[in-house]
Amino acid sequence: MTASDPEVDLDLVVSNRRMLTADIVALELTSETGAALPFWAPGAHVEMKLGNGLARQYSLCGDPADRHCWTVAVLREPNSRGGSDYIHDKLDTGATVACRGPRNNFPLEPAGAYKFVAGGIGITPMLPMIAAAEASEVPWTLLYGGRSLDSMAFRDELARYGDKVRMHPQDTGGLLDLAAELAVPEPDVAVYCCGPEPLLAAIEGHCETYWPTGALHVERFRADLPDLSGARAIEVELAQSGITVIVPADKSILDALLEAGIDVDASCEEGTCGTCEVVVLEGTPEHHDVVLTESERAGGDCMMVCVSRAQGSCLKLDL
Numbered sequence: 001m002t003a004s005d006p007e008v009d010l011d012l013v014v015s016n017r018r019m020l021t022a023d024i025v026a027l028e029l030t031s032e033t034g035a036a037l038p039f040w041a042p043g044a045h046v047e048m049k050l051g052n053g054l055a056r057q058y059s060l061c062g063d064p065a066d067r068h069c070w071t072v073a074v075l076r077e078p079n080s081r082g083g084s085d086y087i088h089d090k091l092d093t094g095a096t097v098a099c100r101g102p103r104n105n106f107p108l109e110p111a112g113a114y115k116f117v118a119g120g121i122g123i124t125p126m127l128p129m130i131a132a133a134e135a136s137e138v139p140w141t142l143l144y145g146g147r148s149l150d151s152m153a154f155r156d157e158l159a160r161y162g163d164k165v166r167m168h169p170q171d172t173g174g175l176l177d178l179a180a181e182l183a184v185p186e187p188d189v190a191v192y193c194c195g196p197e198p199l200l201a202a203i204e205g206h207c208e209t210y211w212p213t214g215a216l217h218v219e220r221f222r223a224d225l226p227d228l229s230g231a232r233a234i235e236v237e238l239a240q241s242g243i244t245v246i247v248p249a250d251k252s253i254l255d256a257l258l259e260a261g262i263d264v265d266a267s268c269e270e271g272t273c274g275t276c277e278v279v280v281l282e283g284t285p286e287h288h289d290v291v292l293t294e295s296e297r298a299g300g301d302c303m304m305v306c307v308s309r310a311q312g313s314c315l316k317l318d319l
């Protein structure tokens with residue numbers, strides 16, 4: 001599979017805006033100068049730096065071959081922390097938005113066949129994956145769940161794939177039956193899932209029990225932020241700087257490092273973008289991000305310092 005180009009900072013213009021459903025807006029983003037945009041591969045996302053100080057990541061859901069337009073689709077979250085409201089309310093056609101990308105934490109790995117499972121707005125990364133599978137004639141199916149048919153975006157685009165796509169609105173069909181869908185592990189079949197946390201937790205639980213390690217690929221855009229109420233202070237030794245920083249129980253490692261004058265890149269500060277990744281030389285991280293894979297987590301040699309902490313009381317970082 002082709003890799004995305006390296007990520008870059010870009011000011012992009014909303015060249016087209018349209019509502020896909022009552023709560024989902026699609027934005028087409030183009031260069032201010034009309035220049036070609038970096039190539040991206042299915043699964044990639046763009047980070048949008050919003051005028052209200054928030055940064056949010058959205059899957060690219062257009063055609064990677066279109067080098068002049070990046071498309072995102074954004075659900076107005078019922079409990080928006082300000083990101084999706086800003087996009088719906090402030091980013092009209094003609095608005096400029098600072099972006100960084102493409103970044104791909106959810107690449108489409110080669111497989112003999114794919115089972116795509118999408119819940120709600122989790123359909124967005126699946127669209128280019130499906131197009132890629134279709135183009136390379138790899139068998140695939142999509143199970144697409146949503147609250148109701150009206151709430152499910154891209155129904156017209158998906159209709160052309162016929163019975164490879166099964167729409168499953170919850171108001172008439174109930175929850176997705178993952179146990180039936182994934183009852184029998186199949187060799188060389190990769191399962192890709194994106195959607196709300198209960199769906200991801202359910203599919204992880206099911207695949208962990210029945211499917212081979214590595215068969216399931218999920219993407220989250222919301223981290224499991226640590227509850228710091230019972231947290232301990234951590235001693236963080238910095239190998240390059242030769243100093244030790246004490247991270248209080250109520251503070252993130254990132255904040256403590258920045259306060260100590262250590263230069264660490266960061267963006268989302270909620271464990272979703274991967275910008276603050278740091279190499280761990282000693283100690284065992286306690287991961288709370290949604291960027292690292294299970295095997296990267298288990299490897300224990302890197303961590304996102306904006307949200308992750310330590311299993312013990314000490315860490316040594318390559319900073």
Ligand code: FES
Nearest residue numbers: 267269274276306
């Ligand atoms: S700043 Fe985004 S993962 Fe840490």
